[in-house]
Amino acid sequence: MKIYISGKITGLPLEETRRKFADAQALLEEIGFEVVNPMEKGLSPDATWEQHMVKDFELLLSCDAIYMMDNWIGSKGASIEYDAATRLEKDIWFESKVCRENKEVMRIQNAIHEVTGMQFHEYITKSRKRDGFFARMLFVYHCRRAKMKLTQIAKYVHRDHSSMLHLLNKYEDDFRYNPQFRDMATRVNNILNTTSDER
Incomplete structure (x- = not known):
């Protein structure tokens, strides 16, 4: 899924703003x-606000979702981008919610990586390889x-709601009847239970 970062830029120190947008980018890429x-779109800092907005709309239109940084309400441009994204029915992700959820998501991803050796992007693809399917099933179950x-x-794994229900039902069946999956799932459970106890 392609996501556009939106937040306050005008009136803030340029280097601080670049850093905040880069941090948001790193977090979102980590999620997949x-x-x-928009801070990397190539327009000169001397371009007018209107020129930046035209370019920003062009970038937003090419995306499936928008990520609203916590300071967006104080920005006229970000508020306009939010309104446009709402009218265009794009997925809207809010920074504070993503950060809160991401701690748990990262814990789950790390446990799955430790057991399977697979990175998140490897098991959210359309691949039907068994290990990828098992890892995806583990991720959905633990989330x-x-x-x-x-x-x-469903947004994390780029699939629909019914796929989530299928994976959850399949988890129970495979845990009962598939020794290979049960071993993998038990190891992931143990890691997550241990890290949960340490918190």
């Missing part, structure tokens, strides 16, 4: 997004156990 950072909404989990 293809990120569009759901962490009380995340199915629609939110």
